[in-house]
Amino acid sequence: SPVKVQKIVCIGAGYVGGPTCAVIAQKCPEIIVTIVDLNEARINAWNDEQYRLPIYEPGLVEVVRSCRGKNLFFSTDVDKGIQEADLIFVSVNTPTKKSGVGAGFAADLNYVELATRRIAAVATSNKIVVEKSTVPCRTAESMRTILEANAKPNCRFDILSNPEFLAEGTAIKDLHNPDRVLIGSLQTPEGLAACQSLSDVYAHWVSRDQILTVGLWSSELSKLAANAMLAQRISSINALSAICEATGANIDEVANAVGYDSRIGPKFLKASVGFGGSCFQKDILNLVYLSESLHLPEVAAYWRQVVEMNEHQKSRFAKRVVDSLFNTITNKRITVLGFAFKADTGDTRESAAISLIRDFLKEKANVNLYDPQVEEHQIWQDLAEASPNLSLETIKKQVNICSSSLEACKDAEAIVIATEWKEFKEIDWETVYQGMNKPAFVFDGRLLVDEDKLTKIGFKVVTIGRGSL
Numbered sequence: 001s002p003v004k005v006q007k008i009v010c011i012g013a014g015y016v017g018g019p020t021c022a023v024i025a026q027k028c029p030e031i032i033v034t035i036v037d038l039n040e041a042r043i044n045a046w047n048d049e050q051y052r053l054p055i056y057e058p059g060l061v062e063v064v065r066s067c068r069g070k071n072l073f074f075s076t077d078v079d080k081g082i083q084e085a086d087l088i089f090v091s092v093n094t095p096t097k098k099s100g101v102g103a104g105f106a107a108d109l110n111y112v113e114l115a116t117r118r119i120a121a122v123a124t125s126n127k128i129v130v131e132k133s134t135v136p137c138r139t140a141e142s143m144r145t146i147l148e149a150n151a152k153p154n155c156r157f158d159i160l161s162n163p164e165f166l167a168e169g170t171a172i173k174d175l176h177n178p179d180r181v182l183i184g185s186l187q188t189p190e191g192l193a194a195c196q197s198l199s200d201v202y203a204h205w206v207s208r209d210q211i212l213t214v215g216l217w218s219s220e221l222s223k224l225a226a227n228a229m230l231a232q233r234i235s236s237i238n239a240l241s242a243i244c245e246a247t248g249a250n251i252d253e254v255a256n257a258v259g260y261d262s263r264i265g266p267k268f269l270k271a272s273v274g275f276g277g278s279c280f281q282k283d284i285l286n287l288v289y290l291s292e293s294l295h296l297p298e299v300a301a302y303w304r305q306v307v308e309m310n311e312h313q314k315s316r317f318a319k320r321v322v323d324s325l326f327n328t329i330t331n332k333r334i335t336v337l338g339f340a341f342k343a344d345t346g347d348t349r350e351s352a353a354i355s356l357i358r359d360f361l362k363e364k365a366n367v368n369l370y371d372p373q374v375e376e377h378q379i380w381q382d383l384a385e386a387s388p389n390l391s392l393e394t395i396k397k398q399v400n401i402c403s404s405s406l407e408a409c410k411d412a413e414a415i416v417i418a419t420e421w422k423e424f425k426e427i428d429w430e431t432v433y434q435g436m437n438k439p440a441f442v443f444d445g446r447l448l449v450d451e452d453k454l455t456k457i458g459f460k461v462v463t464i465g466r467g468s469l
C-alpha cells in the first residue's frame, strides 16, 4: 500500500530542483523538504539572509521566504538528506556529452549515475527515487539496475519518472498551475503504490484529473517529445519568417492567421532570432541520438532539421545585420540588448545572443552589451567559449558590458534586440536616437518594438519576418 510521504530530499539545487521543491514545501506544510547540492556556493546563496538566491525567477523569493527554516531546508549534506528521506528527487544536470560515444548528441548521465550510486551506498531504509532531470528514454531502467545491484538487505527502491515541464521565467506560475503532472512507474503493485504516494503529494494543489500516470518509458519519452514539438513549432515559424522577409508577407499576420485554427492554436508561434535555453536543443539531440541507436535514420534526420533550422535562423539574422550596414561592420559599434535566452531569467544557456555576438566579433565589430539580469562573469565565460580562437583579452577589448540600455546605445551605429525584456519596450527612443550615429538602425529579433513609431523618429528598423526597408 502507498507510503505517506513525510520527508523529501531533492538532489540538485538548480533551475529545476530549487523552484520545484520550494513549491512542494509551500504547498505541503506537513512535509519536510530538504534540497541538497555538492556546490557549496549555490547552497549558501539559497540560504542567503537577504534572499539573494542563486537563480532569478519571478515569485521565487516569496515562496522561499514563506517556508525556509520551517519545512524547507538547503544543505550540502547529501548523505544525511538521503538517509532521512522517504522520497528522493534526482534533479542533477544532464548536459550534452562533450566527448566519447555520442559526443554532441547523447546526454551525459554521469551526474545522474553518481547521484544514484550515492543513494544506493548510503540508504538504510526504503526509498522512492524520482527521476526529475530530463533524461533519455530508459534511464530509469539503468537507475533501477544500479540501485538493485547495490541495495542493502531489507532496503527496497521504487523508481518513478516525473519530468518537469516548467519554463524558466514563469517557473513559479507553471508550478502553481501546471497543465499537467506526469508520473511514470512500473506497472507492478509496488510501482503503482509508489506512483500513488507521489500523486498524493501533488494532489495538495493539483486536481487529480491533471495528474497523469503512465508507464516509465512513456513518461520519459513524453518529456523529450513535448520539448521537441515545442521547438519544432518555433523552427516552423522561423522558417516561414525567412519566406516573409523575401516576399513582403508579415510573420505576425501569418502566425495570427494560422494560430486561429483551433487544431494549431495561438501559443508558441512567435518568430524570433532563434530558440535557446538548456532544454530544446539538448532534448532534440537526445531524440536524434535515440532514433539513430534504434536504427531509424529517417526519424533522426527529421528531428535534426529542427536544430539546423534554428542555427540557420541565428546566422541569417547576423548576416542581415551586416548586409544592412552596407556589408561591413568592421570597427562599427553595435549595441546588443539582451543576453539571456529569454526574458525574465538570468540564464544564458544556448542563448541566441551568444551566437550573434560571436558572429559580430568575427566581423571585427565593437559590441556594447546590456542585459538587466545576466552577471558579468557569465557573459565573459559564454563569449570565450563561443570564440575559442580569440583570447579573453581580445574579447574584452571588443565587447563593452554596460549598465543600462541608454549607456549601451550611445554612439552606436545599430541596436540589435536579442532578448524580449519588457524594459526594452519602454526605452526612451528619442533620446537614444539623438545619441546614435546616423543612419541609426534597429534590428528587432524579437518583434518587440513599434516599428512605425521608431521609423517616425528617424530609425531604420529591420524586423524578423518582415521585408526590409
Ligand code: UDX
Residues within 6 Å of the ligand: 164, 165, 166, 167, 168, 169, 227, 230, 234, 267, 268, 269, 270, 271, 272, 273, 274, 275, 276, 277, 278, 279, 280, 341, 342, 343
Ligand atoms: C522549455 C519548455 O517550455 C518547458 O516546458 C520545459 O520544461 C523546458 O524547456 P524554457 O527553455 O525554460 O522551457 O523556455 P521557453 O519559454 O520554452 O523558451 C525556449 C526558447 O524558445 C526561448 O529562447 C524563447 O525565447 C524561444 N521562443 C519561445 C520563441 O522564440 N518563440 C516562441 O513563440 C516561444
Ligand code: UDX
Residues within 6 Å of the ligand: none
Ligand atoms: C485539410 C485541412 O484540414 C483543411 O483545413 C484544408 O482546407 C484542406 O486540407 P483534409 O485534407 O480534407 O483537410 O482532411 P484532414 O482532416 O486535415 O486530414 C488530412 C489527412 O491527415 C488525412 O489523411 C487524415 O487521416 C490525416 N490525419 C489527420 C492524421 O493522420 N492524423 C491526425 O491527427 C489528423
Ligand code: ADP
Residues within 6 Å of the ligand: 011, 012, 013, 014, 015, 016, 017, 036, 037, 038, 039, 042, 078, 091, 092, 093, 094, 111, 114, 115, 118, 133, 278
Ligand atoms: P537544471 O537546469 O537541470 O536544474 P542545474 O545545472 O541548474 O540543472 O542544476 C543541477 C545541480 O545539480 C547543480 O547545482 C549541481 O551542483 C548539482 N549536482 C550534480 N550532481 C550532484 C550530486 N551527485 N549530488 C548533489 N548535487 C549534484
